[in-house]
Structures are given as C-alpha cells and as structure tokens.
Amino acid sequence: MTDDRREWPLWEVFIRSRRGLAHNHVGSLHAPDAPTALRNARDVYTRRQEGVSIWVVPSTTITASSPDEKDSFFEPAADKVYRHPTFYDLPAGVQHL
Amino acid sequence: MVTQADDPALHDAFDDLVTNDGRVEPRDWMPDDYRKTLIRQIAQHAHSEIIGMQPEGNWITRAPSLRRKAILMAKVQDEAGHGLYLYSAAETLGVSREQLTELLLAGKQKYSSIFNYPTVTWADVGAIGWLVDGAAITNQVPLCRCSYGPYARAMVRICKEESFHQRQGFDVLYTLSRGTPEQHAMAQDAVDRWWWPSLAMFGPPDSESAHSSQSMAWGIKRFSNDDLRQRFVDMSVPQAEVLGLTLPDPDLRWNDERKHYDFGPIDWDGFKEVLAGNGPCNRQRIEHKRRVHADGAWVREAATAYADKHADATMVRA
Numbered sequence: 001m002t003d004d005r006r007e008w009p010l011w012e013v014f015i016r017s018r019r020g021l022a023h024n025h026v027g028s029l030h031a032p033d034a035p036t037a038l039r040n041a042r043d044v045y046t047r048r049q050e051g052v053s054i055w056v057v058p059s060t061t062i063t064a065s066s067p068d069e070k071d072s073f074f075e076p077a078a079d080k081v082y083r084h085p086t087f088y089d090l091p092a093g094v095q096h097l
Numbered sequence: 098m099v100t101q102a103d104d105p106a107l108h109d110a111f112d113d114l115v116t117n118d119g120r121v122e123p124r125d126w127m128p129d130d131y132r133k134t135l136i137r138q139i140a141q142h143a144h145s146e147i148i149g150m151q152p153e154g155n156w157i158t159r160a161p162s163l164r165r166k167a168i169l170m171a172k173v174q175d176e177a178g179h180g181l182y183l184y185s186a187a188e189t190l191g192v193s194r195e196q197l198t199e200l201l202l203a204g205k206q207k208y209s210s211i212f213n214y215p216t217v218t219w220a221d222v223g224a225i226g227w228l229v230d231g232a233a234i235t236n237q238v239p240l241c242r243c244s245y246g247p248y249a250r251a252m253v254r255i256c257k258e259e260s261f262h263q264r265q266g267f268d269v270l271y272t273l274s275r276g277t278p279e280q281h282a283m284a285q286d287a288v289d290r291w292w293w294p295s296l297a298m299f300g301p302p303d304s305e306s307a308h309s310s311q312s313m314a315w316g317i318k319r320f321s322n323d324d325l326r327q328r329f330v331d332m333s334v335p336q337a338e339v340l341g342l343t344l345p346d347p348d349l350r351w352n353d354e355r356k357h358y359d360f361g362p363i364d365w366d367g368f369k370e371v372l373a374g375n376g377p378c379n380r381q382r383i384e385h386k387r388r389v390h391a392d393g394a395w396v397r398e399a400a401t402a403y404a405d406k407h408a409d410a411t412m413v414r415a
Contacts, residue, residue, distance in 0.1 A: 006401065007193060007194070007195045008397075008400075008401070010188065027182055027185045027186075027250075027251070028185045028188065029181060029185060030194055032401050032403065032404035033403070033404035033408075036400060036404070043174075043178075044178050044181050044182070047171075047174070047175070047178060047258075048258075064124070066124070067122070067124045067125050067126075068126075
C-alpha cells in the first residue's frame with residue numbers, strides 16, 4: 001500500500017468500430033491523465049481490432065438524465081404519434097409517399 | 098415515513114422489470130440485496146480473472162515454441178482485460194476499484210478456487226484452456242443475458258474472447274496427445290488432475306447451493322449449477338474422444354434414458370478444503386498478488402505525479 005492513496009479518475013470509453021459508424025460506449029477505466037487513458041483504452045478494449053478511433057471522457061463530466069424522472073422527462077413525446085409516418089392512412093393506390 | 102428503500106412502488110417496478118426479462122441499469126433503483134449480490138459475484142469473477150493469470154503466466158517463459166509463447170501471452174493479457182471489464186462493471190454499483198483490490202488482498206473477497214491448483218507441466222496450460230475455460234464458458238454464456246446491464250455487456254465481450262482460450266487449450270492437448278508416448282502421458286496426466294476440479298467450478302449441488310434460488314428469481318443466474326455441470330460433461334466427453342484422452346471417472350457413461358452422460362460423485366469435502374484456504378496454492382497466489390501490487394506502487398505514484406505536473410484542461414481530479 002502506498003501513502004498516496006488518491007485513486008486515478010474514471011474515464012468512459014467510446015469506440016468507433018469502423019469508419020462510417022458513430023462512437024459507442026464500451027466501458028470505463030481508471031487512468032491518471034487523458035493520454036494514458038487513451039493508451040489503456042486501446043489495450044483494454046481494442047485487442048482484436050475492435051476500433052479505428054477512441055474517445056475517452058472523464059466520467060465526472062457527463063451529465064445524465066435521471067432514471068427517477070424517466071416518465072415525466074420523456075412523457076412529452078408519448079402522445080405525439082403523429083410524428084411517425086405510420087400514423088397516416090393513405091388512400092389506396094398512392095405510391096412513393 | 099416511508100423511506101426510499103422500502104417504498105413498495107419501487108420494489109414492484111423492479112420486480113416487474115426483472116420478471117419481464119428487462120435490464121437493470123446503474124442508476125435505477127434496486128434492492129440492496131440485489132446490489133450486494135452483484136457486487137459479490139462480479140468482484141469474485143474479476144478477482145478470478147486477475148488471479149487466474151498466475152498459473153498460466155508460470156509457463157510463459159517456458160512455452161515450447163515462440164508460437165505457443167505468443168499465444169499464451171495473448172491469453173494471459175486477455176485475462177487481465179477480462180478482470181478490467183468486470184471491475185468496470187462492478188464500479189457502476191457504487192464500489193471503487195481500489196476497495197475491491199483491497200478486499201482481495203485482505204482475503205475478504207474470494208476468487209475461483211480452481212486457481213489454487215498448481216500448473217506443474219506444460220500440458221496443464223492445455224488442460225486449463227480446454228477444461229477450466231470450457232467450464233467457465235458454460236457458466237458465462239448465460240450471464241450474457243443477466244438482468245444487470247453492465248455485467249451482461251462485459252460478459253458478451255468476455256465470452257467472445259474465451260472461445261479462443263478454449264480452442265488454444267484443446268490445440269495444446271491435441272498436439273501432445275498425438276506426440277511421443279511421453280507427451281501423450283503428460284496430456285493424460287494433466288486431464289486426470291484438472292477434470293474433477295473443473296466439475297467443481299459449477300458450485301455445490303442444487304440441493305445445497307446457498308444463493309441459487311434468489312439469483313434465479315433476479316435474473317442474475319439462468320440455469321442451475323447441476324444443469325450447467327451436466328451440459329459441460331455432455332460437451333466434454335466427445336471432445337475427449339477426439340483428443341484420444343480418457344476422463345478419470347469410471348462411472349462416466351451415456352444414459353440413453355436421460356439422453357445425458359452419467360458421472361460419478363464429486364469429492365466435495367476435498368473441494369471445501371481448497372475453498373477454506375487449504376489448497377495447494379492458496380497462500381502462494383495471494384502472497385504473489387500482494388507482492389506485485391506493492392512492487393507496482395512506484396508506477397502508480399509516478400503516473401499520478403506526472404499527471405499532476407502536466408495537468409491541463411483534460412485532467413480531472415478523482
């Protein structure tokens with residue numbers, strides 16, 4: 001055990017698996033700084049060429065919606081079915097619409 | 098006053114979610130016991146991956162060829178990676194990586210007993226890959242559908258990589274088994290020693306399993322210990338035939354009525370001794386881990402000092 005028990009910060013890791021796709025969250029890791037977090041993310045999450053690009057983001061900087069407010073937070077979208085094309089009945093014979 | 102912990106509405110919502118095969122995510126409300134069970138299980142799993150590097154690491158410098166050496170290094174590196182995926186999943190439940198490491202080093206959290214057996218010959222590397230990793234895969238594939246999202250996602254990655262581990266083990270044994278008589282005998286000896294401990298990896302019989310029924314109800318566990326053990330035996334017997342090796346159980350035979358292989362009784366008393374800390378390598382494994390953790394302290398300190406020195410906009414304090 002060391003005297004300096006300060007734990008390294010946690011980083012969230014996002015990987016673009018190939019060009020043309022978005023970065024996806026794959027997990028997290030601890031590292032003392034951003035360059036080390038990137039290197040560690042490469043070793044932990046891309047040992048089999050799972051990625052062509054990596055983002056590491058300090059976990060503490062992520063702002064997330066709260067699961068407790070899930071219903072009220074997402075509720076406004078629930079009664080707007082007219083936003084979906086399937087809401088509309090088309091007369092018979094209409095094509096390319 | 099109703100506190101959040103015993104708010105029946107939260108309990109009901111949680112029960113509904115797991116009953117309907119939904120997934121629980123880190124910031125959802127969950128019963129304390131569910132959280133504790135997961136922390137215990139994921140931590141034990143993570144520790145097993147980390148301690149599991151030792152028996153195989155033992156053979157890296159003495160692998161019989163450069164090819165085998167490169168493969169074994171990749172496998173041991175995977176085990177480290179698996180430990181990290183799992184620690185990362187455990188941390189989403191509110192424990193820190195450092196806490197978990199300390200609990201392991203203090204002997205307050207367990208790792209799989211299978212790693213308390215020694216790897217005395219090169220063939221043991223093959224037997225671990227084929228049998229130990231094979232048993233682990235059998236256990237772990239259902240965990241890919243575990244009700245706790247981060248654990249399930251970690252298991253998907255792990256299972257993909259474990260397949261390579263099992264095949265490389267099979268390949269080691271297959272090569273030895275068809276080699277010289279001495280090599281064949283070495284392969285057989287390894288299988289003789291690893292077969293029963295591998296069966297014990299599935300845990301106590303269903304009739305005595307302490308955590309099983311609650312874990313099944315929570316969707317953490319999907320199949321019983323005995324069902325998974327049977328599945329493993331059924332898969333292994335034909336593979337042993339291909340290897341040209343025998344499994345050390347005189348009672349092992351096909352049961353046409355059950356459509357499964359029958360197998361002999363497991364010596365649970367012997368395994369309980371290993372579990373209690375009296376196996377061949379229990380002390381050695383933890384002492385080694387303590388020593389390398391202490392030896393690595395300067396690296397952790399240096400990295401922290403370097404980060405402090407170069408602190409810029411991207412640096413975040415814990």
